[in-house]
Amino acid sequence: MLSLRNFVVVLFTLSCLYSFGQKPKNLETTQEILVDSLLIKGINAINTAEFDKSILKFQEAKQLARKINNQSRVGLSQQLLANVYLKQGEYDKAFPEIHEAIKIHQELQESGKLAEDYLTYAQLLDKTNNKTEALKFLDQSIAIFESSGEKNAKQSLATAHLYKGAILQEQKKDDAAIKEFERALQFFSKLSDSRNNYSIARLKLLIARSHNNLNKLDKSLAEATEAYNLSKEGSFPLIETDALRLLSTISRKMGNPENALKYLEQYIQKAQLYFQEDLASTRNLAARNALMADINPHNYDVSKRVQANKITTVLIIALFTILCLLALSLYKNNNLRAKANELLQAKNAELVIAKENAEKASVVKAQFLSTITHELRTPMYAVTGLTHLLLSENPTEEQKKHLDSLKFSGEYLLSLINNILDLNKLEADKVEVEQATFNLRKRVDDVLFALERSAQEKGNKLHLEYDSEIPDQIIGDPLMISQILINLIGNGNKFTRDGDIFVRIKQLSRNETQTYLHFEVEDTGEGISKKKQKDIFQNFTQGSVQINRKFGGTGLGLSIVKRLLTLQKSKIELESTLGKGSKFFFDIKYGLTQNKKEPEERVYEIDYDALKGRNILVVEDNKINQMITRKILEKNEMKCDVADNGEIAIEKVRFENYDLVLMDIHMPGISGIEATQKIREFNKDLPILALTAVTIDENIDDFYLAGFNDIIPKPYKVEEFFFKIHNALKRKNVIL
Structure with a gap:
């Protein structure tokens, strides 16, 4: 995405002209200042991920600029709008805005803004699979930036070369892509901003991929190693894990399966640490088995030939x-x-x-x-x-x-x-189906224990019939089966009073690699009519309006059950009679493991004694949330200081010593992202964790680029809260 710092420089220059060059002479000049103020507010809203607010501010600025007939500001407003729509994936709205911006800046001969227009337009063309045209406009943007010679143009020039290289790499023109990546690298290396370290590490990884595609394995190995080292120094988890995965691929191609296996195991370890990725995921197991085959080929040759012959015959x-x-x-x-x-x-x-x-x-x-x-x-x-x-x-x-x-x-x-x-x-x-080793009986007991109280309140009894032939350890998704049983048992309890709920789990068949299990959840409650049974698994659907008012709920539970079972290649079945009760049943295949000592679930390893006495700064504007976080920390004998907003947090970090900062994102004044960026200007080593309710699945790079070391989503489990704090302090060597 095009850097918004260039726009801030433009607006700051305009405001300086009014402050130092002349006094406002008339209403038109005052309205120009108001346009610039709206543009700056819109940019600030982007930095806090408030995209709807930024769009409103840019649209107000565009309308006011048109009213005073200031075409330059109209074009700038449309350029900013196009960037926001691009970031949100609303390409049909972005194209008209950038077309108008290009037209205005061409007429006014404002080359710097026109170059930014071309860069944005090229990204839109790339996103809509018009890569040939995208390359043309990237070339025009680069030519203008190079001729301007302005210092502020270097960031955008580097970005343009990076995008051009990415498109060429996607078109399998790796030689040309490497040249573009190296040009971008030269510009990023000259910029003093420490946040460019992320872009440098990313470019090194891209160059390594292109060399790997060209089978220049020595160069690929060197670049990937450097990208890995830079990611470790800068705490860039995504690049670090991607680099390890690429190093494993390179080592295997170079005929060194031992090193390839070593890098793969490091990748799995880091992925579990940073992202809680399962060690037994299908992709990781397949890669590991392939490497083991290279190391011990005699164990695989015969089976491969037999399998190849069978496949050929079938084909x-x-x-x-x-x-x-x-x-x-x-x-x-x-x-x-x-x-x-x-x-x-x-x-x-x-x-x-x-x-x-x-x-x-x-x-x-x-x-x-x-x-x-x-x-x-x-x-x-x-x-x-x-x-x-x-x-x-x-x-x-x-x-x-x-x-x-x-x-x-x-x-x-x-x-x-x-x-x-x-x-x-x-x-x-x-949602993906995990493949983890777990104890099914323990999972079922935990679900029944959690629902026991609500059942007793309605006078219901829970009964479990569990087949003793089912293995202690099976391979599958433990969370999904828990969700399915909670929804089905909860549904039965909701529609039953002074009755019984039966949970039956039986093994239908079993071989050396898998077991086939049958699940039933039966209640003696209200029952479901034949007419309603057809729709009961749809979203937000219940038997009737009267049932909704009597028993409550949203009608989402059975819909989620159906989707979760579909993901596991299973199907929910229903038998029900009005006034007599209902029975839900389904079958699932699970894998078997020979390693019976493998842990069921990940255990948080936290040295609570090492956390005692650590000085933590909590940056939070909500007084209730301040008090809750402080109490949780102080119960573990940790010191806690509070800042009500980002400005106070910056000053406290500047003049006091803290072991770690917990930073909220949405606050009055400057946001948590801006506060973290300012802290990183004078303190690059202090661990800063984002403590926020923001959904970050698709924007995790933005948080790491801003300088955060990790993210804790709210509300959280206390164990996960302390695990993240312990991990961050350990990575920065604050604790051993």
């Missing part, structure tokens, strides 16, 4: 069958082809329109869900945190009764929020 039979069917189909349907084509064209036109409408609706829904869940998570942090603290301070029996009710309500609301998030991720195909 020959399949090809012959397909050819026969194709000839028969062509013979019978030749006369109907013309009419079918006309019908298909008409239907395709209708489908294109329907697809576009569906995509727009999906984007609106995703934006709404993201916003509402973020807004709900912030107060939920206060509710769950305060309840946890009050329950730990020896309340009276009457107070404990009320606090338990508050805790139950908070957990119910948090469960609702998580259901909405899960549904959003499932519909966006962002």
Whole structure:
């Protein structure tokens, strides 16, 4: 994305002209200053990820600039709007804005702004798969930047070379791509801003990939090693893990499977540390097995030949069958082809329109869900945190009764929020099935224990029938089966009073590599009519409005169950009779492991004694959240200081010694991102963690570029909270 610092320089120059060159002479000059103020507010909103607010400010600036007939500011407003739409992926809105900006800057002969226009336009063309045109405009942008000779143009010039190299690399023109990456590297190396270290490490990794594609393995190895070393020095986890993965590939191509296996194991270790990636993921196991095959080829040759022969035979039979069917189909349907084509064209036109409408609706829904869940998570942090603290301070029996009710309500609301998030991720195909070793019986016992109290409150009894032949350790996704059982048992408990809920798990078959299990959840509750059984697994669907009012809930649970089982190649079935109850059942295949000592789940390794006495600065404008975070830290005998906003935090860090900073993102005045950037100008080693409810899955690079060492999303588990703090202090050698 085009750096917004160049725009800040432009606006700052304009404001200086008014302050030092002349006094405002008339209303028009005052309105020009107002336009610049709106543009600066819009840029500040981008830096805090408030894109809707930034769009409003830029649109106001554009309208006011048109009103006073200041074309230069109109063009700048449209250039900034195009960049925001580009960042959000709204390309249909970005193109008209950048076209107008180019036209204005060409007429006014403002070459610097025109070069920025071309750079933005090239990115839009690249995103819409028009790479040839994108390269043309990148070349024009580079030519203008080079002729200007301005210091501020070096950042944009480096960025243009980087984008050009990336497109050439994607087109498999690696020789030309390397030249562009090296030009970008020269410019980034000359810039004094320490945040360019991330871009330098990234360029080194890109150069290494191109050399690898060209089979220049010695050069690729050298560049990848340097990228790895730079990422370790600068704490860039994404580049560090990508570099290790590339080093493993290079080593294998160079005929050194031992080194390749070593780098792969380091990659797996780092991925687990930074991103909690499962050691047993399919891709990692496949890569490891391939390397083991290179090291011990005799164990694999025979099976590979047998497998190849089987595949060849199957392919020959399949090809012959397909050819026969194709000839028969062509013979019978030749006369109907013309009419079918006309019908298909008409239907395709209708489908294109329907697809576009569906995509727009999906984007609106995703934006709404993201916003509402973020807004709900912030107060939920206060509710769950305060309840946890009050329950730990020896309340009276009457107070404990009320606090338990508050805790139950908070957990119910948090469960609702998580259901909405899960549904959003499932519909966006962002959920993957993990392959971890776990104890199924322990998982089921934990679910029943968690739901026991709510069942007792409704007079229900939970019964478990568990097949003793099921192995202790199986391979699959432990979180998904927990979610499925919680939703199904919770659903049965919701619609049953003074009855029974039966959970049955039986092994259907088993061999050396996998076990096939049958699950049932049966209740003696209300039951579901035949008519409603067809729709019960749809989003936000319940038996009737009366059922919703009587029993509550959102109707998301069974929809999530269906999607989770589909991901695991299974299907939910239902048998129900009104007034007698319902039975849900499904079958799942799980893998088997020979390593029975492998841990079920990851355990947080935290040396709490090493954390005692550490001086922590909490930057948070919300007084309740301040108090909660302080209490949690002080209960572990840690020192805690508080700053109400980013400006105070900067001054405290400048003049006092802290071991670590917990920084909120959204605050009055400057944001947590801006405060961190300013702290990094005079203190590059202090660990700074983002403590925020912001959704960061797609913008994690922005946080690391701003200078954060890690992110703690709210609300959080206390163990994960201290694990992140312990990890950050250990990486910076504050503790051993």
